[in-house]
Structures are given as C-alpha cells and as structure tokens.
Amino acid sequence: MDVAYALRNEDLLQNILSRLPTIHFASATRVSKFCNLILYQRKLETSLSLSSSLQFVVQEVLDEILSDPIRPHFTIAYIGTSAVDGMIGIVARTGKVKEASVLFMHSIREASVSSMRAAYME
Amino acid sequence: MASSSSSSSTQVKKITLKAADGKHFEVEEPVAMEMETVKSFFVGNEDAMKDMVVPLLNVSSEHMPAILDFYRNHSEFRKRTPPPPAEEVKAFNEAFLENKSDEQLMEMIMAANFLNTKELLNFLTEAAANRIKNKSVEYVRAFFGIENDFTPEEEARIRAENEWAFDGLDED
Known part of the structure; x- marks a missing residue:
C-alpha cells in the first residue's frame, strides 16, 4: 500500500503503465480508478504508411498507433494515391498543436476531435 | 571495474553520499554527477565538494551498490568508441535485473526518481512494464x-x- 501510494504520488505509475502497448494497457484500466484515469487522458495519434499493399498498410499503421496506450474511439482513415493537405489538431493531453501532414489512417480520441473542430472554426 | 580513460595522474575526487539508513558511500565525482540530485546540490557551490556529505533521503543503502554500478557501466558504455555491441549492454542490463524481486525493483524506481537520472529511471520503468505485460x-x-x-x-x-x-x- 505504501509503495502504491508513493508510485502514484510521483507519477511513476503513469510512467510504467504508459510503456505498455495498448492491448495490455487496456486491461490495466481495470486495476484501479487511478489506472483507469490515466488511460482516459486524451491524445491524438497519427501514423502513415507508404506501402503499396493495402493489407500491409492497415496492419503497419494500426501496429504503430497501438504501440502506445490509447483508447481508440474511432479512426479516421485516408487511403489513396493522391496526397491530402494534412490535418492540424490540438492534442488535448498536452495542449500543443500537432500537424499530421499526410494521413493514410488516423486514430484519434473524441476530445481531440472536438478541439480540432474548434481549431478549424476559429 | 577500473576505467582505462582515467589516465591522468591526479587523484579522482570523491564525493561522500549518505543513504537513507545513514550508511556512507564514497563515490568518484563523475559517477556521483550522473545523479542530477547530487549535481544540483553542488551548483554554485563547487568548493564544498570535498567535505560535504550529500544526504540521499529516499535511497536505501541496500540498493546503492547496484545503482552506482549501473552508472559506472553505462557512463563507460557511452564514452567508449566504437560504442559497445548491443549484446554487451543487454547482458549487463539483464544481469542487473536478475534476482531482483518486484519489490526491490519498485524501490529502485523510486530511488532513481529521487536521484533524477533519466537513463536509470527509464531502464527500470521499462523493466517493470515488461514484468506486467500480458498479466x-x-x-x-x-x-x-x-x-x-x-x-x-x-x-x-x-x-x-x-x-x-x-x-x-x-x-x-
């Protein structure tokens, strides 16, 4: 109990849990309310694959997105041959603006989307 | 353990660190300076180094030898040209974690956090994450x-x- 308290106080629990790939992290959400809270932090993840095989592209992009803890509410995917301008959003977790210049597939969380909309509207 | 890089004839300065349970450790200055907490202790106060004892309130003497060993080896790895083969670093790291209980690992994570050394902290938290993966x-x-x-x-x-x-x- 002592250790758990100290870990939590010093952000160390978050440091350890955030090293887990998404699949394992998702199961860690059930450990305690605090662990669940860590995962609820919103973030924006983008990934790009330039492979010509569709199946490979999807797998590669998903693997990259899910290599960090994220709870994907949905993904925005762009698959095609022509370049898109890109996407600019505010990562809700850090408050920093992040640009994804070319998107094939986009995994994103709700809050990130609403802040992206807000950014577009302003 | 002896480092071939310290070829200078001047004696290496030592810094005395005091673990949480009062035990003293004499540590070569470059090794002690791997710890940001110790380093910041001396900022603007370099003269004090000789006779000051740095208290490390959150580090038990049980873990000090292993932690110092990590600093010595990893700073040697960083300095070496050409860089050491990945297997050598991996072998050291694996040996470091061997026979460490989960509880000892947690205590060392808290120590590394207190000492404010990113390299050690990252290494240990990664090790902890590996132990709970798939569990x-x-x-x-x-x-x-x-x-x-x-x-x-x-x-x-x-x-x-x-x-x-x-x-x-x-x-x-």
Whole structure:
C-alpha cells in the first residue's frame, strides 16, 4: 500500500503503465480508478504508411498507433494515391498543436476531435 | 571495474553520499554527477565538494551498490568508441535485473526518481512494464500493491468497454 501510494504520488505509475502497448494497457484500466484515469487522458495519434499493399498498410499503421496506450474511439482513415493537405489538431493531453501532414489512417480520441473542430472554426 | 580513460595522474575526487539508513558511500565525482540530485546540490557551490556529505533521503543503502554500478557501466558504455555491441549492454542490463524481486525493483524506481537520472529511471520503468505485460488485472494489482477500488458494477462496465483487450492474457 505504501509503495502504491508513493508510485502514484510521483507519477511513476503513469510512467510504467504508459510503456505498455495498448492491448495490455487496456486491461490495466481495470486495476484501479487511478489506472483507469490515466488511460482516459486524451491524445491524438497519427501514423502513415507508404506501402503499396493495402493489407500491409492497415496492419503497419494500426501496429504503430497501438504501440502506445490509447483508447481508440474511432479512426479516421485516408487511403489513396493522391496526397491530402494534412490535418492540424490540438492534442488535448498536452495542449500543443500537432500537424499530421499526410494521413493514410488516423486514430484519434473524441476530445481531440472536438478541439480540432474548434481549431478549424476559429 | 577500473576505467582505462582515467589516465591522468591526479587523484579522482570523491564525493561522500549518505543513504537513507545513514550508511556512507564514497563515490568518484563523475559517477556521483550522473545523479542530477547530487549535481544540483553542488551548483554554485563547487568548493564544498570535498567535505560535504550529500544526504540521499529516499535511497536505501541496500540498493546503492547496484545503482552506482549501473552508472559506472553505462557512463563507460557511452564514452567508449566504437560504442559497445548491443549484446554487451543487454547482458549487463539483464544481469542487473536478475534476482531482483518486484519489490526491490519498485524501490529502485523510486530511488532513481529521487536521484533524477533519466537513463536509470527509464531502464527500470521499462523493466517493470515488461514484468506486467500480458498479466491479469489481479496480477497487476498485486504487483503494485494496489487495492481494487471499483464497485462490481463499475468494473463490469469497464470490462465491457475494453472486452477486445482481454483475450490472450497469460495465466498468472
């Protein structure tokens, strides 16, 4: 109990849990309310694959997105041959603006989307 | 252990560190300076180095030798040209973690956090993450000494939300 308290106080629990790939992290959400809270932090993840095989592209992009803890509410995917301008959003977790210049597939969380909309509207 | 790089004839300065339980450790200055906490102790006060004892309140003497050994080896790895083969670093790291209980690992993580050394902290937290990968919720709770503070209803709801992630976990 002592250790758990100290870990939590010093952000160390978050440091350890955030090293887990998404699949394992998702199961860690059930450990305690605090662990669940860590995962609820919103973030924006983008990934790009330039492979010509569709199946490979999807797998590669998903693997990259899910290599960090994220709870994907949905993904925005762009698959095609022509370049898109890109996407600019505010990562809700850090408050920093992040640009994804070319998107094939986009995994994103709700809050990130609403802040992206807000950014577009302003 | 002797470093071939210290070819200068001047004696290496030593800094005395005091662990939480009062035990003193004499440490070569460059090794002590790997710890930001120790380093910041001397900023603007370099003259004090000779006779000051630096108290390390959150580090038990049990872990000091291993921690110092990590600093010595890793700073040597960094300095070496050509860089050491990955297997050599890996072998050292694996030996470092061998026979360390989960509890000892946690204590060292807290020590590394207090000493403010990113390299050691990253290494240890990565090791902790590896130990709970693929483990059940109950296992992770026990690992960290965390109590389940969900009501059964809350837990069922979260489980349902993340159902996709609960396949393929190891048996404890």
